[in-house]
Amino acid sequence: MAAGPVAQRILQGDRRALARLISDVEEGREEAREVLRELYPRTGKAPVVGISGPLGVGKSSLINQLIQQLRTAGKKVGVIAVDPSSPFSGGAVLGDRIRIERDPDDPGVFFRSMASRGHAGGLSQSTRDAVRLLEAFGMDVVLVETVGSGQVDVEIHDIATTRVVVVVPHLGDEVQTLKAGLFEIADVFVVNKCELPGADLAARDLKELATLAVPRDGWVPRVVLTSTVERKGIGELWSAVREHESAVHEGGGSSEVLRERAEREVRGLLQEKVEQLLQEELLEDPAWARLLDRLMDKEVDPYTAADRAFQELKRRL
Amino acid sequence: MAAGPVAQRILQGDRRALARLISDVEEGREEAREVLRELYPRTGKAPVVGISGPLGVGKSSLINQLIQQLRTAGKKVGVIAVDPSSPFSGGAVLGDRIRIERDPDDPGVFFRSMASRGHAGGLSQSTRDAVRLLEAFGMDVVLVETVGSGQVDVEIHDIATTRVVVVVPHLGDEVQTLKAGLFEIADVFVVNKCELPGADLAARDLKELATLAVPRDGWVPRVVLTSTVERKGIGELWSAVREHESAVHEGGGSSEVLRERAEREVRGLLQEKVEQLLQEELLEDPAWARLLDRLMDKEVDPYTAADRAFQELKRRL
Numbered sequence: 001m002a003a004g005p006v007a008q009r010i011l012q013g014d015r016r017a018l019a020r021l022i023s024d025v026e027e028g029r030e031e032a033r034e035v036l037r038e039l040y041p042r043t044g045k046a047p048v049v050g051i052s053g054p055l056g057v058g059k060s061s062l063i064n065q066l067i068q069q070l071r072t073a074g075k076k077v078g079v080i081a082v083d084p085s086s087p088f089s090g091g092a093v094l095g096d097r098i099r100i101e102r103d104p105d106d107p108g109v110f111f112r113s114m115a116s117r118g119h120a121g122g123l124s125q126s127t128r129d130a131v132r133l134l135e136a137f138g139m140d141v142v143l144v145e146t147v148g149s150g151q152v153d154v155e156i157h158d159i160a161t162t163r164v165v166v167v168v169p170h171l172g173d174e175v176q177t178l179k180a181g182l183f184e185i186a187d188v189f190v191v192n193k194c195e196l197p198g199a200d201l202a203a204r205d206l207k208e209l210a211t212l213a214v215p216r217d218g219w220v221p222r223v224v225l226t227s228t229v230e231r232k233g234i235g236e237l238w239s240a241v242r243e244h245e246s247a248v249h250e251g252g253g254s255s256e257v258l259r260e261r262a263e264r265e266v267r268g269l270l271q272e273k274v275e276q277l278l279q280e281e282l283l284e285d286p287a288w289a290r291l292l293d294r295l296m297d298k299e300v301d302p303y304t305a306a307d308r309a310f311q312e313l314k315r316r317l
Numbered sequence: 318m319a320a321g322p323v324a325q326r327i328l329q330g331d332r333r334a335l336a337r338l339i340s341d342v343e344e345g346r347e348e349a350r351e352v353l354r355e356l357y358p359r360t361g362k363a364p365v366v367g368i369s370g371p372l373g374v375g376k377s378s379l380i381n382q383l384i385q386q387l388r389t390a391g392k393k394v395g396v397i398a399v400d401p402s403s404p405f406s407g408g409a410v411l412g413d414r415i416r417i418e419r420d421p422d423d424p425g426v427f428f429r430s431m432a433s434r435g436h437a438g439g440l441s442q443s444t445r446d447a448v449r450l451l452e453a454f455g456m457d458v459v460l461v462e463t464v465g466s467g468q469v470d471v472e473i474h475d476i477a478t479t480r481v482v483v484v485v486p487h488l489g490d491e492v493q494t495l496k497a498g499l500f501e502i503a504d505v506f507v508v509n510k511c512e513l514p515g516a517d518l519a520a521r522d523l524k525e526l527a528t529l530a531v532p533r534d535g536w537v538p539r540v541v542l543t544s545t546v547e548r549k550g551i552g553e554l555w556s557a558v559r560e561h562e563s564a565v566h567e568g569g570g571s572s573e574v575l576r577e578r579a580e581r582e583v584r585g586l587l588q589e590k591v592e593q594l595l596q597e598e599l600l601e602d603p604a605w606a607r608l609l610d611r612l613m614d615k616e617v618d619p620y621t622a623a624d625r626a627f628q629e630l631k632r633r634l
Contacts, residue, residue, distance in 0.1 A: 040618035253613035262612045269623030274591050295579050296570035301357040303350055306586030317634045
């Protein structure tokens with residue numbers, strides 16, 4: 001597909017056009033998707049590194065030092081901070097949590113914070129699309145940072161090719177269990193604050209856990225020790241990421257990681273369309289309000305109400 | 318609808334039948350849904366109290382004391398501990414986090430831990446259904462406890478009629494922001510561990526925040542101070558819950574809370590059906606694998622692939 005004027009501006013490195021287009025993506029504008037189609041052939045090569053972990057493990061400092069390292073090596077870096085936050089506040093609440101140190105005059109870094117705006121596609125697809133735009137814009141590496149843990153992290157991890165989970169040596173019991181949950185979605189573990197006692201023990205535990213993981217694209221999760229205070233281990237972290245990226249891309253069309261990601265994306269986009277259809281055909285119809293009235297009066301149970309709405313939907317397609 | 322033999326056993330208070338049926342619900346069995354249809358007219362009256370909050374605020378102790386209080390008042394209590402955990406581990410990891418003290422000989426308490434088993438309906442619907450079963454079984458109150466915060470909590474809060482969020486006086490900066498996020502989904506705030514300094518200040522802050530909330534069914538979020546160490550405030554907590562339940566049920570068919578809940582449930586059930594259709598009609602078809610092959614070879618972009626799959630789905634209905 002030929003690149004239209006907006007796509008051209010992205011390819012030429014127009015920062016304002018990029019920022020505006022990411023906003024369009026967040027708002028779920030159809031025009032933005034057209035540009036994404038045009039730019040798609042220019043994407044898919046850059047490492048996309050998801051970085052998550054419990055609160056307070058020093059993710060921001062780690063990312064800052066990783067950016068410095070990449071810039072020193074001449075790499076251009078896109079950073080997306082994903083803020084799941086509350087579905088009601090649209091992410092405004094946690095907006096001030098992002099503490100990436102930015103040199104506003106460095107054209108080799110583009111930082112963007114993203115929050116759920118509640119449109120059909122949702123945060124995962126917006127983030128996927130923003131990653132593509134950053135790559136088409138010319139970024140050599142895209143970092144995707146998330147806050148918290150749980151479902152949203154999992155979704156965001158679906159977007160990354162390499163999933164980094166950051167922990168610290170001494171976590172309480174509660175966070176230990178979270179760590180075990182995160183374990184299943186990590187390609188690289190970082191034990192940050194490794195100047196603290198217990199770091200070697202934590203690393204050993206994680207390495208032991210890693211042997212239990214089912215390898216994807218032949219990769220067994222790696223464990224790296226870092227200290228942002230002592231500026232240690234950032235190089236090792238980046239090496240581990242690069243090795244994982246090689247393992248994934250060597251597989252080409254048969255890479256498990258890439259294939260799963262692609263399948264999930266198309267499935268998500270398909271659900272988005274079905275959701276839109278549901279909205280337009282059914283939920284905006286006065287019959288829907290009447291069905292709810294009957295439900296409130298207990299004249300019908302929710303299971304039967306859903307059955308009827310489904311039959312109606314099928315009839316209308 | 319006449320109650321069949323399984324429904325009869327639930328209505329007669331058969332604990333083993335109840336436990337088995339909740340497992341069937343978790344596994345998404347169609348027979349379980351038939352029983353739910355039969356029991357539906359016997360449900361919808363009991364307070365369903367969602368209890369959530371950040372880790373470490375003492376939710377389990379608070380719930381234990383609340384159960385004691387309710388038992389002393391002669392109320393039968395159902396407790397569902399919802400364990401979102403990792404979507405991969407199926408909740409096994411956090412399984413040991415549940416620390417409700419149970420008297421196995423007390424027939425007035427039924428405890429159940431629920432985790433996502435990955436079937437189409439998902440954890441929200443399983444929990445909704447389990448709440449109904451507990452009520453049909455004869456429980457006067459159902460408590461729904463969740464771990465963590467974020468998206469899953471929001472969904473679980475959709476199930477409760479009264480949403481209680483527990484915090485403690487001194488939370489770090491990070492957790493303060495979480496609190497602000499949770500604020501929007503609370504009907505009653507509990508400042509637990511109120512024997513610690515700063516409790517009154519925290520309560521005052523929350524009360525101030527509560528005045529900014531958009532009232533639903535005329536209810537402005539209430540703030541209650543509790544201490545499980547000094548056994549204080551549990552009665553006040555229960556009074557606040559009861560007042561909120563009255564505010565909701567007074568509205569009857571026009572209650573905003575009940576109507577929103579009902580709408581979300583039917584919508585969720587409808588999506589479950591559409592998802593199932595998608596699975597059967599499309600994703601199990603060899604054409605889907607071929608589409609993914611073309612996607613991996615970059616012969617098609619994901620947006621176009623989703624468009625085609627959607628057209629195909631419409632054609633088949």
